[in-house]
Amino acid sequence: MADAYQVIARRWRPKQFDEIVGQEHIVRTLKNAILKNRIAHAYLFVGPRGTGKTSTARIFAKALNAEGGPSVSPDDNSRTAKDIMAGNCMDVIEIDGASNNSVDQVRDLREDCQYAPAQCKFKIYIIDEVHMLTAAAFNALLKTLEEPPAHVKFIFATTEAAKLLPTIVSRCQRFEFRPIPDDLICKRLGEIAVAEKIDVSPDALKAVARLANGGMRDAQSILDQMISFCGEKIAESDVMDVYGLASATTVQNLAKSIAAADYPAIMASVEALVGDGRDLFRVLSDLANFSREAMLDSIKNGGMSRMLGRGMRTESILRMQEALHEGGGAVRRGLSERANFEIALFKAVEAVRSRAIDEVIRELSAVADSLPESGAEKKTT
Secondary structure (H helix, E strand, O other), X not given: OOXXXXXXXXXXXXXXXXXXXXXXXXXXXXXXXXXXXXXXXXXXXXXXXXXXXXXHHHHHHHHHOOOOOOOOOOOOOOHHHHHHHHOOXXXXXXXXXXXXXXXXXXXXXXXXXXXXXXXXXXXXXEEEOHHHOOHHHHHHHHHHHHOOOOOEEEEEEEOOHHHOOHHHHOOOEEEEOOOOOHHHHHHHHHHHHHHOOOEEOHHHHHHHHHHHOXXXXXXXXXXXXXXXXXXXXXXXXXXXXXXXXXXXXXXHHHHHHHHOOOHHHHXXXXXXXXXXXXXXXXXXXXXXXXXXXXXXXXXXXXXXXXXXXXXXXXXXXXXXXXXXXXXXXXXXXXXXXXXXXXXXXXXXHHHHHOOOHHHHHHHHHHHHHHOOOOHHHHHHO
């Protein structure tokens, strides 16, 4: 029987520190901890999904338990390294916090900590989605977490650090995993595409990166689906059709129509977007992101940007962006997606056309200062 297919996100999972994308600050710190023998007993990895928390935890566990180690570049071909990366090492225990969150299960873990590792230098517990543990389970873990045996290390991973007890966080070294920039996602996906002998256009890679929202795993999963849909050649239009995206040009033209208060052009754009089956909430989100770029451009250029087709002040762009953000909730939860989408666009137009009171006062003051002094004012002086 043929071997089972392994998805790209698993096949291309990082195996060494240097393969981790977009988290250089974390890689540098963990490497230095190993090189300088300053290895803590508990680590907390915090960040959005798909940014490398669990992969980094496995690589760190492999580095700590490397033969002759700890080592920042462990041998991938050793039996221990293969078992750790496959999740089969009896001394590197991966626990799903969502399904192993009771106080009894944590008490079992606490008792298991007392036994020495069977084949490695350290016994390492990787607890994913640790915020799902109950308060009682956290409390049962506190003492062990504060003073664990010398051979035990804890690595916690979570997407919702705010749900963790402060007493847990204070006992850990905390690492913040950042959303991965689109350019780094595109670069990595391009390398994967070359290795997989897939022809993917640069614009298609950019569209996949936009969809991933900073998550490398999501980006790889999307690429995997696109390969199944398109075969060996993927164009930007293919990604747009499968995921209901609007092209960057379409988004920019719609933003310029809003800035110009061109209602016929706005309605024509809406008709085309609906006819092509585009995701209107996603379009609104892309509009908000583009308006943010215009706002940053205006800040860099002394309070004025021309990215929206005409000169617009920072205040006007900010009001436009606020209107688009407010419309997002109505588009997602409203009864009529199209109607709420149109209302959001029209409110953005009105927001652009309205003028802040401080701006009006500033302009009136400038006009008043430019007027010549009256005769009465001259006499009093």
